[in-house]
Amino acid sequence: MTATLTxxxxxxxxxxxxxxxxxxxDVEPGEVRGLVGESGAGKSMLGRAVLGLLPAxxxxxxGHIAFEGRxxxxxxxxxxxxxLGRRIALIPQDPMTSLNPVKRVGAQIGSLLRHHLxxxxxxxxxxxxxxxxxxxxxxxxxxxxxxxxxxxxxxxQRVLIAMAFACDPSLVIADEPTTALDVTxxxxxxxxxxxxxxxHGSAVLFITHDLGVVAKICRSVSVLHxxxxxxxxxxxxxxxxxxxxxxxALLAATPRADRPAETLRPxxxxxxxxxxSEARRLDRPGTAGPA
Amino acid sequence: MVDIAVTSxxxxxxxxxAGLKRGGARLWIGAALVALLVLTALLAPMMALHDPLExxxxxxxxxxxxxxxxxxxxxxxxxxxxxxxLSRLIYSARTAVMVAxxxxxxxxLIGIALGLFAGSxxxxxxxxxxxxxxxxxxxxxxxxxxxLAAVIGAGLTSVIVAIVVIDWxxxxxxxxxxTMVQLTRDYASAARAIGLSRAKVLWLEILPNLVPxxxxxxxxxxxxxxxxEVILSFVGISVAGDxxxxxxxxxxxxxxxxxxxxxxALPIGCIIASVIGLNLLGDGLRLALDPVQRS
Numbered sequence: 033m034t035a036t037l038t039x040x041x042x043x044x045x046x047x048x049x050x051x052x053x054x055x056x057x058d059v060e061p062g063e064v065r066g067l068v069g070e071s072g073a074g075k076s077m078l079g080r081a082v083l084g085l086l087p088a089x090x091x092x093x094x095g096h097i098a099f100e101g102r103x104x105x106x107x108x109x110x111x112x113x114x115x116l117g118r119r120i121a122l123i124p125q126d127p128m129t130s131l132n133p134v135k136r137v138g139a140q141i142g143s144l145l146r147h148h149l150x151x152x153x154x155x156x157x158x159x160x161x162x163x164x165x166x167x168x169x170x171x172x173x174x175x176x177x178x179x180x181x182x183x184x185x186x187x188x189q190r191v192l193i194a195m196a197f198a199c200d201p202s203l204v205i206a207d208e209p210t211t212a213l214d215v216t217x218x219x220x221x222x223x224x225x226x227x228x229x230x231x232h233g234s235a236v237l238f239i240t241h242d243l244g245v246v247a248k249i250c251r252s253v254s255v256l257h258x259x260x261x262x263x264x265x266x267x268x269x270x271x272x273x274x275x276x277x278x279x280x281a282l283l284a285a286t287p288r289a290d291r292p293a294e295t296l297r298p299x300x301x302x303x304x305x306x307x308x309s310e311a312r313r314l315d316r317p318g319t320a321g322p323a
Numbered sequence: 324m325v326d327i328a329v330t331s332x333x334x335x336x337x338x339x340x341a342g343l344k345r346g347g348a349r350l351w352i353g354a355a356l357v358a359l360l361v362l363t364a365l366l367a368p369m370m371a372l373h374d375p376l377e378x379x380x381x382x383x384x385x386x387x388x389x390x391x392x393x394x395x396x397x398x399x400x401x402x403x404x405x406x407x408x409l410s411r412l413i414y415s416a417r418t419a420v421m422v423a424x425x426x427x428x429x430x431x432l433i434g435i436a437l438g439l440f441a442g443s444x445x446x447x448x449x450x451x452x453x454x455x456x457x458x459x460x461x462x463x464x465x466x467x468x469x470x471l472a473a474v475i476g477a478g479l480t481s482v483i484v485a486i487v488v489i490d491w492x493x494x495x496x497x498x499x500x501x502t503m504v505q506l507t508r509d510y511a512s513a514a515r516a517i518g519l520s521r522a523k524v525l526w527l528e529i530l531p532n533l534v535p536x537x538x539x540x541x542x543x544x545x546x547x548x549x550x551x552e553v554i555l556s557f558v559g560i561s562v563a564g565d566x567x568x569x570x571x572x573x574x575x576x577x578x579x580x581x582x583x584x585x586x587x588a589l590p591i592g593c594i595i596a597s598v599i600g601l602n603l604l605g606d607g608l609r610l611a612l613d614p615v616q617r618s
Contacts, residue, residue: 083515113518115518116516116517116518117518121516122517129509129510132528132531134534
């Protein structure tokens with residue numbers, strides 16, 4: 033069976049800085065794969081590379097990204113665009129800014145449906161109503177006629193989730209979809225993503241720095257640091273029996289309700305230092321890094 | 324799975340009313356002045372009591388009726404050739420409105436297109452457009468208009484061409500900068516992530532966000548176009564000799580400003596009212612059109 037997403041030895045550089053240093057990753061159909069790491073680890077950069085949304089000054093220096101066996105980096109721009117939003121969808125990080133502020137919610141969902149499914153405007157509005165109902169928004173017809181600033185952040189994230197799943201994508205990239213939301217809304221959003229994933233049969237690449245979120249919804253997880261995958265495996269394995277010192281340190285640094293706060297251990301600076309110096313060593317020409 | 328959250332929103336008050344409220348007094352005053360200007364231009368033949376070209380040398384330089392020696396037949400008096408000042412002011416509005424509408428719209432069209440282009444492509448395309456704008460802006464506009472008038476001949480067309488050729492830079496510069504800002508916003512990358520092409524992102528997502536800004540710019544530009552036409556008709560390179568314009572009225576009034584100051588003062592008043600009206604309307608509309616309320 034072809035993997036939904038295959039990333040092989042992906043290296044991305046911004047100027048002289050290597051932000052991804054040979055990342056390899058497989059996401060199987062219907063799998064929820066967590067991608068964890070601290071800020072700057074390159075997790076969002078990986079998501080953006082898959083979507084072809086790397087910043088203008090970033091270049092892919094080597095590696096492959098394949099979606100359902102098709103090389104995303106080699107295909108024509110129009111072909112790639114026809115996949116985006118339809119077969120590969122994004123749930124963006126910040127619901128407050130990811131909807132166009134001057135377009136009504138209905139117009140935004142509608143333009144997606146018209147673009148990819150070729151629906152007429154009335155048909156698109158009808159479908160948009162169904163989509164909003166699916167993400168548990170009450171009075172969907174009315175919400176469609178509102179502007180983004182007139183609805184709450186949680187509702188905006190629901191709208192974005194509805195848009196992501198609108199065309200039954202086989203891969204959804206969720207880029208820290210809960211980070212900008214408060215904890216009570218976070219849980220609802222996670223459950224929503226989980227429910228929609230099941231009903232639409234999509235695989236999800238879940239980018240987060242929250243190990244609690246990973247434990248809740250991801251079947252497998254990759255731990256990223258400084259643009260490399262340090263460790264990957266089944267979520268339960270990685271979280272219960274971490275092999276890499278960094279993963280252990282990350283786990284020790286996660287606040288837990290069942291342990292006193294004094295036992296909380298930030299990641300030791302020495303470990304960070306060691307990881308970064310390893311990363312620098314890998315950058316030097318002539319030294320072969322792990323794929 | 325039980326995850327149905329009861330999510331509801333309060334009904335916002337009617338958006339149009341809220342928008343009109345945000346626009347405030349300047350929206351109303353601006354709209355009233357501009358409406359007056361446009362109606363005058365449209366209904367000039369019905370409003371003017373006299374033919375603006377009709378000379379009556381026996382009643383030349385009559386003062387307005389509220390002054391000593393005024394004639395009720397000429398409410399705002401007559402000029403040195405005995406032509407009705409009010410009728411000439413009314414007919415002049417036609418030239419002003421025509422120039423404002425056509426020149427400002429064309430300048431906007433060219434400027435917006437080039438601004439979007441430069442702002443979204445960046446790199447050498449942007450460099451080329453930006454340097455072109457710099458060079459263009461360094462050129463004195465009135466001088467360029469005079470050169471243009473000399474090349475393609477005096478007349479309304481050359482006035483409009485001169486304004487368009489010079490003032491597209493105003494739009495291009497602002498649109499370029501704002502496009503760059505908007506493209507870094509999350510909604511723009513979200514739009515690209517749903518597979519919209521660059522052109523569609525610009526047209527469907529970015530441009531609607533520029534509307535409040537463009538409305539203000541367009542209104543300001545219309546005011547500028549009126550002023551440029553006034554300057555050019557003052558120096559006599561606008562419309563053909565006998566068509567009344569505010570600029571030519573000022574030029575004629577200037578020679579007899581000590582004997583009949585109203586002949587010069589009245590067209591100046593019209594120009595000021597028109598330009599202020601357009602600026603106020605643009606400002607009011609920007610506030611009214613912005614759906615995100617700023618408190």
